Amino acid sequence: MTILEMNASHVAQVAQLEKLCFSDPWSEKSVAGELENKLAYWLVAAEGDRVAGYVGSQTVLGETDMMNIAVHPDYRRQGLAERLVVELVAGLKAQGSRCLTLEVRASNTPAQKLYEKLGFCQIGRRPKYYRNPREDALILRKEWEI
């Protein structure tokens, strides 16, 4: 499994994973738009031509938001999401970002365990932030020295 920056050949599979993993997915057009977005930094985990997972982020003035992360059900619990986030943070550090902030559904225990393992701390909560179904978001952040 290789971790590399998302390119045009990955977009369709990333959009399919969005549909598979989220109730309010990004469209293929929105994912493709990130290739033109100078603030965006997206990584994929690929085995040959197959995209097994991805993480997307956007950085403004040295502060990064994680837009989304997902791993195909066939590839879960093999450390892929962890590798994606570790590589993302390494790349962000090299770009001069100081922190990574994200929102996670209050009921999403697997993702919360992942972020806890990677050293994220809860800094807030947004009531009823998500739709389909309506749910609070926990706001988590990881900071580092650059």
Ligand SMILES: CC(C)(COP(=O)(O)OP(=O)(O)OC[C@H]1O[C@@H](n2cnc3c(N)ncnc32)[C@H](O)[C@@H]1OP(=O)(O)O)[C@@H](O)C(=O)NCCC(=O)NCCS
């Ligand atoms: C959350 C998600 C990305 C995790 O991907 P993954 O590749 O299976 O995660 P990893 O194998 O890298 O797991 C790393 C750690 O996360 C935690 N974790 C991951 N899945 C877990 C689960 N189902 N239950 C409990 N802990 C879990 C564990 O601490 C794990 O470390 P361990 O294996 O040493 O116990 C994946 O379940 C997914 O795509 N979910 C649907 C999309 C989603 O919810 N994205 C997050 C949006 S905020």
